[in-house]
Amino acid sequence: MSIPAQSGDAEAAASGTAVLAEGAASGETLLKVTGLKKHFPIKKGLFQRQVGAVHAVDGIDFEVKAGETLGVVGESGCGKSTMGRLITRLLEPTAGTIEFEGRDITHLGVAGMRPMRRDVQMIFQDPYSSLNPRHTIGTIVGAPFRLQGVEPEGGVKKEVQRLLSVVGLNPEHYNRYPHEFSGGQRQRIGIARALALNPKLVVADEPVSALDVSIQAQVVNLLDDLQEELGLTYVIIAHDLSVVRHVSDRIAVMYLGKIVELADRESLYRTPMHPYTRALMSAVPIPDPKRKNEKSERILLKGDVPSPISPPSGCRFHTRCWKATQICKTTEPQLVELKPGQRVACHHPENFADQAPQDTVLLSAAKEASELVPDAVVSGGPSDGEPASDGTPAPAKAPAAEKAPVAEKVPAVEEATAAAEAVEEAKEAKEATAAADGEPVAGKAPAAEEAAAAVEAAKEAKAVKEGASAGSSVEPEGSDGTGTAATDSQESTGK
Known part of the structure; x- marks a missing residue:
C-alpha cells in the first residue's frame, strides 16, 4: 500500500x-x-x-x-x-x-x-x-x-x-x-x-x-x-x-501479569519454548482446505485463567500446564536467556534442555491437562532424542520417567481397582437385564469368581510394583512395561 x-x-x-x-x-x-x-x-x-x-x-x-x-x-x-x-x-x-x-x-x-x-x-x-x-x-x-x-x-x-x-x-x-x-x-x-x-x-x-x-x-x-x-x-x-x-520484530508473550517469553519473531514462531506459547501457536487456524482432514495438534488448556486477585504461587501457568511439577508450584521461574535473543520463564521449557531435571513428578493438575494435549506435543515436538529444528538437542522422555519415584509412575494398582469396579458394574447390568427379561438371576458363584479375578489382578500389580522398587527401570505407559501389565490384567479381569 x-x-x-x-x-x-x-x-x-x-x-x-x-x-x-x-x-x-x-x-x-x-x-x-x-x-x-x-x-x-x-x-x-x-x-x-x-x-x-x-x-x-x-x-x-x-x-x-x-x-x-x-x-x-x-x-x-x-x-x-x-x-x-x-x-x-x-x-x-x-x-x-x-x-x-x-x-x-x-x-x-x-x-x-x-x-x-x-x-x-x-x-x-x-x-x-x-x-x-x-x-x-x-x-x-x-x-x-x-x-x-x-x-x-x-x-x-x-x-x-x-x-x-x-x-x-x-x-x-x-x-x-x-x-x-x-x-x-x-x-x-x-x-x-x-x-x-x-x-x-x-x-x-x-x-x-x-x-x-x-x-x-x-x-x-x-x-x-x-x-x-x-x-x-x-x-x-x-x-x-x-x-x-x-x-x-520481537514478541513478548504475557500471562496473568507476567512476561513468560520474549524473543524475536522467527525464533518464537519456529521453536517456542514456553508451554503457554506453544498452546497459543496451536490455536492459530491454518487456512488450507487440503488439510481439513488431517489430524490437528490443537492444545486444549484445562480450566480458565486464575484470578489476578490471588494469582497461583510459583509459576502462574502451573495450574493449566501439562508439564508442571512440584518446583513449578513452589518456585517462580525467572525470565532468563536460554538462547541468543530468546528469554523464557519456565522450569521445563519446550525445544530445550530441562532446567529442573531432578523434578519429574507431575502434579495432579498436570496429569489432567496432559489428557487434553496431543502425544506429539507432550513428546516435545521432535521425536525423543532427535535435535530440534534449530539444532538444539531435544531431551529424551524415557530417562525422566526412570528417575521418577515408582509409587508415582506405576499405575497398575489404580488400573486393577478400576477393572474391579468395571466388573461390578457389568454384574449389576447383567442382573438388571435378567430381571427385565423375567429370567432367574444367577447365584453368587459368578460374582465370587469375578471378585477373585480382580484380587489376582491386584496381586499381579503389587508384584510389578515390588519388582520395579527392587531396581528395575519403569518404562512409560504404552511400552512393554507396566502399561502392558496393567492392560493384560484388565483383559484377564474382563474375561
Whole structure:
C-alpha cells in the first residue's frame, strides 16, 4: 500500500528516516521498563478499607529499540492494555521504573509529562468510543496542536488535512463527524491524531481487533508504511498472532501479569519454548482446505485463567500446564536467556534442555491437562532424542520417567481397582437385564469368581510394583512395561 506524498510530507519522512537510521546504527534503547507493577486496590465497607488488590501487571522487564516493533500477545485479562497505559503514563505505576530516552518518567506529574506527550502517543482499541461524537474530525485531529501550543506551518487546518491524506482519507472530510465514518475510517482518524506531533513512540492497543478482516489488512499495511516513512517505534498490543507475526520484530508473550517469553519473531514462531506459547501457536487456524482432514495438534488448556486477585504461587501457568511439577508450584521461574535473543520463564521449557531435571513428578493438575494435549506435543515436538529444528538437542522422555519415584509412575494398582469396579458394574447390568427379561438371576458363584479375578489382578500389580522398587527401570505407559501389565490384567479381569 502506498501513501500519497503531500507538500511538506517528504521533508518529514526524510527527517524521520534519518532519525531511525541514526538510532538503529547506535543501538539506542528508546524505552526501558524494569520491574513494572500495577495493582488496583479492592475496597469494601463504609470506610472503604482495602481488602485486596488486582495484580494486573506484576513485575515485567523489557526494552524497545529505536525503530523496531515490539508485539505483545496473550489472553484477555493478562494485563496487556494496562501495560500499554502504564508506559504512556496514562496510569500511575505501583512499582518499577519507566525510562524514555534515558530519562526516568515513572512518577512525572502533569506538568512534567506535558512536553513528553509529543514523543509518546497511543492508538486506542475501540475506534467508536475513542472519538468524541460532538466534535468534527478537524477538531479531533487538531486537538494535540492546541493542547501543546504548537502552531504548524500553514496553520492547523492545512496540517490536519495533510494528516488525513497521509492515512488515506479525503482532506474534504475535515468538517464531518465521527458517526459519518466506518470503523476502519475511524481507526485511521485515531492514527492521524496520534501522528499529529510526529512522536517517536506509538503504543497501539489492539488497533485492528474491532475492524472487519478486509479492513485489518489495510490498517496494518498503513502502520508499516508510516513506520518506514516517519521512522516510528511501535509497541503493538494484540491477541491475533497472525497480525503480530506480520508487523513485529520481537514478541513478548504475557500471562496473568507476567512476561513468560520474549524473543524475536522467527525464533518464537519456529521453536517456542514456553508451554503457554506453544498452546497459543496451536490455536492459530491454518487456512488450507487440503488439510481439513488431517489430524490437528490443537492444545486444549484445562480450566480458565486464575484470578489476578490471588494469582497461583510459583509459576502462574502451573495450574493449566501439562508439564508442571512440584518446583513449578513452589518456585517462580525467572525470565532468563536460554538462547541468543530468546528469554523464557519456565522450569521445563519446550525445544530445550530441562532446567529442573531432578523434578519429574507431575502434579495432579498436570496429569489432567496432559489428557487434553496431543502425544506429539507432550513428546516435545521432535521425536525423543532427535535435535530440534534449530539444532538444539531435544531431551529424551524415557530417562525422566526412570528417575521418577515408582509409587508415582506405576499405575497398575489404580488400573486393577478400576477393572474391579468395571466388573461390578457389568454384574449389576447383567442382573438388571435378567430381571427385565423375567429370567432367574444367577447365584453368587459368578460374582465370587469375578471378585477373585480382580484380587489376582491386584496381586499381579503389587508384584510389578515390588519388582520395579527392587531396581528395575519403569518404562512409560504404552511400552512393554507396566502399561502392558496393567492392560493384560484388565483383559484377564474382563474375561
